[in-house]
Amino acid sequence: MSLLRRRKRVLLRLAGWSLLESAQTFLLGFALARALDDGFLAGRAAMGTGWLAAAAVAVFAGAWGTRRVYGAVAAFVEPVRDELVRAVVTRGLREAGDAALSRLTQQVELARDTLAGLVLVARTFVFTAAGALFGLFALAPVLLPVVGGPLLVGLALFALTLGPLARRQEEFLAADERLAAELGLTASGLRDIEASGAHERAAKSAGERIDDEYRAARSLAHWGVARTFAVGIGGRLPLVLLLVTAPWLLRHGVTAGGLAGALAYLTQSLLPALQALVQGLGTSGARLTVVLRRLTAGEEEPPARVRYESESWPVRLRELVFAYGPGAAPVIDRLDLAVPAGERLAVAGPSGIGKSTLLGLIAGVLRPDAGEVATGCDRVLVPQEAYVFTATLRENLGYVCPQSPSDQALLASAEAVGAGPLLARLGGLDAVLDPAALSAADRQLIALARAHVSPAPLVLLDEATCHLDPAAEARAERAFTGRTLVVVAHRTGSARRADRVLLMDGARAELGTHEELLARSAFYRDLTGAGPSHPPLPLGNPYRVDPVARAGLAGDGGHVVAHGAVGKVEPVRDVGDRSSFRGE
Structure with missing residues (x-):
């Protein structure tokens, strides 16, 4: 919640652009119903074409809003990634473990990508469902229980799977960290393994870690069945109910165009949005919860000595x-x-x-x-x-x-x-x-x-x-x-x-x-650079060569340049002209 409060302005911008998609979803079914009932079925092709054109314009407006949505999502997610990197580096410096490599290189990027995906799918479902349900109510209120009832049941069943999914995801990530630590230890000790002939022992230990991760991955995959069942109840059962109850609906005020619009809402909007939500939250949501808990877990910060x-x-x-x-x-x-x-x-x-x-x-x-x-x-x-x-x-x-x-x-x-x-x-x-x-x-x-x-x-x-x-x-x-x-x-x-x-x-x-x-x-x-670190040679030196080439050296008239350290200065016997220069 604190994260949402800190990003309140970005979330408002995200919601504003998403309203364009809600309008597009609403017009998808409503315009189709009006085009049939008030246009083509009534013998007024121009009006029917006009309603379809309005739906087409809404599609372009929704696409433009979707484009702007990605910028708002990036502004929401990237600061979160930066905070996670700081937390992981701080923890790694304090605890100095091999698991820090997995956290920094894999889990932080996993959290960033997953959070971005979750924001997109959750936003899409909320605004798509709002547009579709409002459209169903506008077409005929009796359509709402036929579609909304199974949708709520499917969402409830899916919600019950989130806890077990999170636990299985945490087991998988823990196995991944153990495998990373084992492989890092093996790679750093290859010379010792070779020298001591411990190939089988090293291979067995690494194999056990691989098997642990494999079993955790299989257990996690089994929960995909529950997600598929939830989608069937929430997204496909309403489609069957609409077809089965169509005669009854037509006798109770639902027009042919209204029934076609309801089918369009289901097949083109609600079902795809529900599938994306279940897939996103079912896999990515549980993964994000576990990753964030593991990235931010650890010892409490030491008390500030300030x-x-x-x-x-x-x-x-x-x-x-x-x-x-x-x-x-x-x-x-x-x-x-x-x-x-x-x-x-x-x-x-x-x-x-x-x-x-x-x-x-x-x-x-x-x-x-x-x-x-x-x-x-x-x-x-x-x-x-x-x-x-x-x-x-x-x-x-x-x-x-x-x-x-x-x-x-x-x-x-x-x-x-x-x-x-x-x-x-x-x-x-x-x-x-x-x-x-x-x-x-x-x-x-x-x-x-x-x-x-x-x-x-x-x-x-x-x-x-x-x-x-x-x-x-x-x-x-x-x-x-x-x-x-x-x-x-x-x-x-x-x-x-x-x-x-x-x-x-x-x-x-x-x-x-x-x-x-x-x-x-x-x-x-x-x-x-305020002066030489070593004092100049004594003035009694007949050549008056200073070990440091700087201006204002003792006895230097501008013609003597030291070309190296004191130990590398030419000995006297190698100087060609042993006479003094201009009396110096």
């Missing part, structure tokens, strides 16, 4: 540990950090060292494996890949605000981060954005303005200005003066502007001002 503290300390990290999986080396290992209110902290380090992971932990997007994240205020995270969606610029900028900000606030924030010219170029706050038509820099400016207009006192910029030029980057960062700012440094300028710099270097981290780290950390000097 709590609120005083607003004077927006961020406090205590003995923080995080790794991507139980067997992986920690990306962050026992990190302690305190960020006071109003401070600008730059996080520096090589790519892949854990800078974005750290911001994800502070933002609450990731959960630590150990330690604690204590926050004292709301926060907003701006990632490197800025999120912009198809809507007005006003809706994009106010997306993270609990209450809709005024236009003046939106314009002021845009101007503060340097997005004013962009707003003017796009056409103002009412302009509808096409994310694909925006450059990466444009999207980052919109995301920065969105963060600026939000009331969050703590702002986390994860290389959120990497597509801007240095001047634009500096302006954007200055716009957050007065708030606590933690920024992953993309350029040296961010570190220079920061109050302090957190240098991440794998197993350890250093904290200090930009100048302090330059003075005491060779790694930081290399990272920022």
